[in-house]
Amino acid sequence: MNPSRPDFCHPYQPYDIQLDFMTKLYRCIEDKNIGIFESPTGTGKSLSLICGALTWLRDHERRSLDVEDNDAESTDWLVRAEIAARRRRNVLEREEVEQKLAAIRRREDKRNLKEGLGSTKRVRLLREQTTQQQPNQDDLMLEDYQSDTEDDQLAPKTSHSSFSSTTQALLDKLRGPINSDVVEEENDRLKLIICSRTHSQLAQFVSELRRVKPPSIFSSASGDQVLGNDIEECVKHLPLGSRKNLCINSKVNRLTSSTAMNDQCLELQKAGTPKDKRCPHLPTKDDKERTSAFRDAAIAHIRDIEDIGALGRKMELCPYYASRSAIQLAEVLTLPYPLLLQKSAREALGVSVKNNIIIIDEAHNLMDAIADTYSISLRLNHLEQSIRQITAYVVRFKNRLKGKNRVYVTQVLRLLNSITDCLRATTNLSSQQDVTVTASQLMSGKGVDQIKPHKLLQYLHESKLAHKVEGYTDAQAVGDPTRDQAKGVLMHFQNFLAVLMNPDDEGRFFVCRQDGETIVRYTLLDPREHFRDIVQEARSVVLAGGTMSPMSDYSNYLFSYLGESQLQTFSFGHVIPQHNLFATAVTRGPTNIDFDFTYDKRSSESMIMELGQLILSACKSTPDGIVAFFPSYDYLAKVISIWQRPSTLEPLMTILQRTKATFQESKGVSVDELLRDYAAAVDSGKGGLMLAVVGGKLSEGINFSDKLGRAVIAVGLPFPNANGAEWKAKIQYVEELQYQQCKVSKGMNEAECRSEARRAGRDFYENACMRAVNQSIGRVIRHRNDFAAVLMVDRRFGTERISQKLPGWIRGSMNKSTQSWNEVEVGLQKFFSNR
Structure with missing residues (x-):
């Protein structure tokens, strides 16, 4: 099957590499494959993703109608009539939706959402409570708990979102077959589900989406109108976010913790909560008209997450819950990584990946994102706090705790004590910073061997013990300034309990000391099983990024269960002419000192001074701005301290600052003001030197285009600590x-x-390092007419093993021979003199 439009409805004249990108993307989706697409920043990657995928989506929907036509030609008249009627009904329904959305757009343009938003019913806004309401003690009491299965059987009935597929399969096997009469609901409209790391990155994606007009299903492949009506088929897009992004209740959104916000929101929805204390913005069964109006308004225009929040405030309707009503009609969903990667988050939002197309942009750190999503840590002082909270709760309600409630609360205390005892013993016996422990060690306390973690987790979910205990603690701590620190502690432990059940080969537990505190953390090592359900359910999964190289890790450790024909990798060139890039490995400095920034040798003061002379020389040869990336904050601080020492004349740092205004990235400090000052220095004509860190805030998502980044210098290779x-x-x-x-x-x-x-x-190990390097040096060359130099300072950059892990567009421009610094300097001067 070929695309209906050879230009894929691209709003501009696409470059050849963009046409190649869109063609391969279209084919990847059509063939139901998994694709990894690397296309450098500045090559129009976002537009290529949108145009290629949306063209396929609309072509597929139109073909689905054409298939019914073909079926109608080959059957008897009764079946033909039924198929024709069904097709006509489907098209008319789509036409009706488009006409309704067009009317909303016209009204919005005229009255700016003052009218036409459905019901005129207004919601009374509750006045802020000036005092904390004391909860009813009966509301904090646990209800009688009866397990759904006998103690010797396995539960829960439903899977837990933190379990990997391996863990869930084991539970299912042990539990045995389950009879279910549940029939899976029919899928809603086929969708593109587009993810990125942050809402700000998604907002940039949305701005590109506004430029695109994909083919209409109301037209034939030749462009003729199917129904004869001139209908504008808009892109029906919906951004999704968490409560933190969308909550409009001031009692909830003023909380700083996401866990606290979620808990407070759920608390305001409880059936026993008085009506005047419930959330006034929550959609109810009586709000169908307003919810439908919100749904139509949300997808009538292409909006970002802030627009959806503003729409909710204007309609006085919770955008977090009301936006779910628009999911079925939407054809494009945008959401950040965690809302896709966590099954519980997808289910909470009502998002299904089944048979849909998943596009993950900025996917170079996807495996790390999966690991972070399913990794968790607990502080020893928080565990001790949990023990005190539950103990106080038990003392208060001991005469009313009966049966299984008493049994399970006792088990929670035993498990908490077991983990805290293990942490204390581990830190007392070991002087190492990080110590590996096992789940068995954490659960080795007295009586814990009789606990079935899966049943205890089921109990915690169904009894809502954490909410009850926290509610009691909260009520007792009115006026206590440390009250917010106790929020969500037990919920965090509940999440930790889930990972205790993961197979040993999926992750590891570590006990470490950090800022004087003892912490136990679970690190997921195997991301495959937690992403596998998405891969298996979706029609196609596309990973895209500017620097996906090296790609072997994805095939080896994320998609290793796929056949060779199912996984495709593509690396596209840059749109810039080859002469707009000067890239080279620098193995020796101005006085022929070898650059070897391995951990054992990088502290050499003579080499650090040689590096300073190289950067000084580069500053004199390069106009405007230069960005230098160092392996770590500590190493950058060491280098600067040596450059600041007085020499026979004056400190090297002083000379650098006189040549170009010099700026330094610092750990934990906002970079907004730093970037503003750097840009001002470059714009003033003096030029700027930015000393940054690989993996820091300036190494990802920051645009050093044009004058801000005429050269980027990568100093050494930022290998993580292999001894940790x-x-x-x-x-x-x-x-x-x-x-x-x-x-x-x-x-x-x-x-x-x-x-x-x-x-x-x-x-x-090397791939993890080189992905970080590739991200850093990708901060320059941001559009077709941009030009810059890339200097990679370390003898190892000159080796085939390391250079082959660079992006293809840089490898193709690198000088293959080893050059002295004098040759590099002459090449730099010639490169910039021709601009």
């Missing part, structure tokens, strides 16, 4: 996985498999 417990565990996991695969499929002997495993571990 967490990275040791990651490398060990990769080596073991590779060893097992080698034994099963390659028929190698023991020694060969061990050697293959070590190579895989080293490759995985």
